Amino acid sequence: MSAAVDEHDHHADDHHDHGPEKGLLRWVITTNHKDIGTMYLLFALAMFFIGGTMAMVIRAELFEPGLQFVDPAFFNSMTTMHALVMVFGAVMPAFVGLANWQIPLMIGATDMALPRMNNMSFWMLVAGVLLLASTLFMEGGAPNGGWTLYPPLVLQPITVGKALPFAIFSVHLLGISSIMGAINIIATIFNMRAPAMKMMDMPLFVWTWLITAFLLIAVMPVFAGAVTMLLTDKFFHTSFFNAAGGGDPVLYEHIFWFFGHPEVYIMILPTFGVASTIIPVFARKPLFGYASMVWATASIAFLSFIVWAHHMFTVGMPIAGELYFMYATMIIAVPTGVKVFNWTATMWKGAMTFETPMLFSIAFVVLFTLGGFTGLMMSIAPSDFQYHDTYFIVAHFHYTLVPASVFILMAAGYFWLPKWTGHMYNEKIGQLHFWLSVISVNILFFPQHFLGLAGMPRRIPDYAVQFADWNMISSVGGFIFGASQLLFLYIVIDTIRGGTGEKVSDEVWEDAAKHGLEWTLPSPTPYHTWTTPPTIVPTEHVLDSH
Amino acid sequence: MSTNSTYYIPHKATWPIIGTVGLMIMLAGFANFLNGSSIGQPLMIAGLLVFVAMLVGWFTLQAKESESGMYNHEVGISYRHGMMWFIFSEIVFFAVFFGTLWYTRNLSVPWLGEGATKELLWPSFDAVWPTNGPGKVGGEFEPMGAWGLPFVNTLLLLTSGVTCTWAHHGLLAKNRDQLIKGLLATVALGFLFVCFQALEYHEAYSEMGLTLGSGVYGSTFFMLTGFHGFHVCVGAIILSVVLFRSTKGHFSPENHFAFEAAAWYWHFVDVVWLGLFIFVYLM
Numbered sequence: 072m073s074a075a076v077d078e079h080d081h082h083a084d085d086h087h088d089h090g091p092e093k094g095l096l097r098w099v100i101t102t103n104h105k106d107i108g109t110m111y112l113l114f115a116l117a118m119f120f121i122g123g124t125m126a127m128v129i130r131a132e133l134f135e136p137g138l139q140f141v142d143p144a145f146f147n148s149m150t151t152m153h154a155l156v157m158v159f160g161a162v163m164p165a166f167v168g169l170a171n172w173q174i175p176l177m178i179g180a181t182d183m184a185l186p187r188m189n190n191m192s193f194w195m196l197v198a199g200v201l202l203l204a205s206t207l208f209m210e211g212g213a214p215n216g217g218w219t220l221y222p223p224l225v226l227q228p229i230t231v232g233k234a235l236p237f238a239i240f241s242v243h244l245l246g247i248s249s250i251m252g253a254i255n256i257i258a259t260i261f262n263m264r265a266p267a268m269k270m271m272d273m274p275l276f277v278w279t280w281l282i283t284a285f286l287l288i289a290v291m292p293v294f295a296g297a298v299t300m301l302l303t304d305k306f307f308h309t310s311f312f313n314a315a316g317g318g319d320p321v322l323y324e325h326i327f328w329f330f331g332h333p334e335v336y337i338m339i340l341p342t343f344g345v346a347s348t349i350i351p352v353f354a355r356k357p358l359f360g361y362a363s364m365v366w367a368t369a370s371i372a373f374l375s376f377i378v379w380a381h382h383m384f385t386v387g388m389p390i391a392g393e394l395y396f397m398y399a400t401m402i403i404a405v406p407t408g409v410k411v412f413n414w415t416a417t418m419w420k421g422a423m424t425f426e427t428p429m430l431f432s433i434a435f436v437v438l439f440t441l442g443g444f445t446g447l448m449m450s451i452a453p454s455d456f457q458y459h460d461t462y463f464i465v466a467h468f469h470y471t472l473v474p475a476s477v478f479i480l481m482a483a484g485y486f487w488l489p490k491w492t493g494h495m496y497n498e499k500i501g502q503l504h505f506w507l508s509v510i511s512v513n514i515l516f517f518p519q520h521f522l523g524l525a526g527m528p529r530r531i532p533d534y535a536v537q538f539a540d541w542n543m544i545s546s547v548g549g550f551i552f553g554a555s556q557l558l559f560l561y562i563v564i565d566t567i568r569g570g571t572g573e574k575v576s577d578e579v580w581e582d583a584a585k586h587g588l589e590w591t592l593p594s595p596t597p598y599h600t601w602t603t604p605p606t607i608v609p610t611e612h613v614l615d616s617h
Numbered sequence: 618m619s620t621n622s623t624y625y626i627p628h629k630a631t632w633p634i635i636g637t638v639g640l641m642i643m644l645a646g647f648a649n650f651l652n653g654s655s656i657g658q659p660l661m662i663a664g665l666l667v668f669v670a671m672l673v674g675w676f677t678l679q680a681k682e683s684e685s686g687m688y689n690h691e692v693g694i695s696y697r698h699g700m701m702w703f704i705f706s707e708i709v710f711f712a713v714f715f716g717t718l719w720y721t722r723n724l725s726v727p728w729l730g731e732g733a734t735k736e737l738l739w740p741s742f743d744a745v746w747p748t749n750g751p752g753k754v755g756g757e758f759e760p761m762g763a764w765g766l767p768f769v770n771t772l773l774l775l776t777s778g779v780t781c782t783w784a785h786h787g788l789l790a791k792n793r794d795q796l797i798k799g800l801l802a803t804v805a806l807g808f809l810f811v812c813f814q815a816l817e818y819h820e821a822y823s824e825m826g827l828t829l830g831s832g833v834y835g836s837t838f839f840m841l842t843g844f845h846g847f848h849v850c851v852g853a854i855i856l857s858v859v860l861f862r863s864t865k866g867h868f869s870p871e872n873h874f875a876f877e878a879a880a881w882y883w884h885f886v887d888v889v890w891l892g893l894f895i896f897v898y899l900m
Binding site for chain 2: 092099100101102181182184185186187188190191194195197198201202205233236237239240243244250253254255257258259261262263288289290291292293295296297300302303306307308309310311313314315316317318319321322325326
């Protein structure tokens with residue numbers, strides 16, 4: 072089957088020859104999904120290191136009690152900017168980059184549906200991040216009221232300086248970028264699929280991104296609306312969040328988390344999709360429970376809209392609200408449990424091998440489950456009163472983001488880089504990177520559970536001496552984790568420039584072509600692919616749904 | 618099997634980066650302006666000009682490509698997906714402000730007038746809508762009634778929805794005259810709506826003491842109607858472009874995505890207004 076497809080493809084390429092432009096301008100005006108995907112991924116990688124540097128500043132300051140390196144306002148800028156840069160600059164764009172590269176390859180489309188808008192989504196992202204980053208060099212410094220930008224704190228002169236309007240317009244630009252990207256993904260999946268591929272034949276990565284794109288369109292305008300009201304409250308005398316004028320600062324929290332909770336699923340659903348793509352290949356089995364995976368993803372997305380106030384149990388809500396949000400939140404554990412069960416069942420009795428992408432994926436299943444369990448602990452409203460705004464919540468969401476989303480992004484890099492570049496990465500260094508990462512990430516974040524339960528508040532540059540030991544251990548883990556990521560940077564550059572020198576096959580991984588269309592294309596992937604759509608699509612990954 | 622090779626994939630897109638730079642300059646200028654910096658205003662204007670140039674250039678390009686038959690049926694479907702989900706995102710944006718109005722009227726204002734908040738903070742506050750809050754922010758004001766200009770505006774927009782559909786029927790029946798007259802009427806009604814709204818705002822500011830700063834009533838009133846008015850302007854400008862293209866002989870019964878998109882947008886603006894008329898003015 073794969074030979075037939077290749078032949079078609081080469082043949083079509085002969086008289087459809089638009090190679091890439093020469094020089095740097097190629098990247099500025101490109102409409103090619105692979106170029107744009109590459110730009111998203113490299114931009115996200117750069118932001119990962121910038122956001123990571125901010126995390127290193129935070130861990131250095133917290134290495135010992137007392138004020139050592141930075142003043143408290145700058146420390147708070149670092150926590151705020153670290154979050155904004157990692158969420159909007161690193162994790163989200165990295166997944167959009169993967170979507171750009173992989174969705175057309177996986178569904179047999181020749182490109183994204185709206186290629187010019189695709190270019191604009193990327194550059195809007197850069198513009199948004201530039202506006203945000205410019206605040207670091209302003210009088211009064213970058214925003215330091217937390218990434219949630221809660222009023223009234225964020226509207227007070229001491230916390231805004233000159234940064235607030237820049238941060239708000241940056242959110243607007245990032246929102247426009249995300250919405251355009253999401254619209255493109257939806258149009259591509261619905262309209263550009265190879266006629267042979269039915270919806271329930273689509274790889275799970277495509278499914279999870281389809282659902283994520285709906286989440287993005289439904290919540291990015293909500294965030295835009297919320298920060299617009301912050302802007303008018305600050306500069307145009309409105310009273311949305313001012314009790315004296317009849318408004319309510321708690322309203323901002325409701326609106327923010329109506330965006331914010333789906334937002335965390337925007338970062339985790341594509342993670343699930345990549346994990347569901349990688350695990351079957353290295354277990355050499357079809358994905359267990361394909362249809363239930365699709366439904367679980369949709370259920371999680373739906374539930375994400377009706378649980379937002381579990382982020383604000385301590386704000387003073389009516390008891391009926393506390394109870395409703397508590398039970399609704401617990402229900403999320405059910406579809407998430409389905410997923411964890413399915414990944415485990417996929418590996419069960421599989422002929423497993425443990426290449427770097429698989430190692431990261433297995434670590435993801437274990438450590439994400441751990442992060443999920445602490446989430447379940449905090450969904451219990453009366454218990455949350457103890458954990459709220461402590462290092463326990465910091466540990467929780469870092470477990471769901473770092474050894475989950477970030478690990479899976481690394482896994483995706485190892486998994487698809489050989490396909491994209493035609494070069495094999497250095498497996499030894501890859502495994503070293505994995506083991507250093509998985510050990511240090513636990514030294515970094517596990518002790519934060521203890522700190523939180525003992526009552527250490529988040530977002531403070533100094534702390535009581537009783538917290539000293541675990542903070543020091545956490546910081547050591549953080550430095551090792553940060554340094555280990557330089558290995559990943561090295562591997563990415565090395566692989567692009569030739570890697571081990573070994574020529575990779577079209578499949579790259581043993582029998583991968585059974586699992587996904589992208590593996591039937593040549594390695595490295597030609598500049599234009601699927602100019603003729605594939606007539607046969609692999610159904611190994613959806614075997615049990617047929 | 619040649620569907621993929623006839624799907625038009627544009628190359629070398631220059632307008633997206635120009636538009637992005639324009640928008641970024643405009644917003645950086647606006648932020649500087651809000652911070653009281655004197656370079657804010659010129660930056661804003663420069664950015665806006667670049668952004669408008671992008672809109673003109675990009676849409677001219679699209680119109681040319683469309684008229685020269687470069688877009689097949691599948692490309693048209695992608696554009697329809699794009700417009701549909703763009704409008705959906707706009708609906709969500711308005712929903713935020715409708716939600717704010719609902720929350721304020723039904724939850725936060727009543728809470729200010731009961732229990733410990735009333736006893737300890739504002740014993741004299743009477744929690745009745747419309748209100749500018751216990752601090753009487755913005756001073757005395759008169760709320761906007763429904764049956765004056767707002768009612769006239771409702772009739773104008775509803776009529777414009779009809780004329781827009783009439784124009785569409787003309788287009789489908791290859792009746793160019795009906796198409797142009799229908800669009801002309803729609804655009805005229807749209808701009809008339811904006812003029813009346815300007816008049817309404819003028820009355821509010823100069824005679825009723827009602828401003829954006831009139832507590833939470835003024836905030837929600839002007840935010841909702843203001844964003845809507847802005848969308849009416851945008852919709853009327855889009856329809857004007859469609860009108861201009863119609864006079865140039867563009868569009869056919871089979872191929873008129875731009876007209877459809879403009880009509881969808883116009884109906885969306887129309888429906889939002891009905892929501893406003895009920896929840897902001899009537900109730």
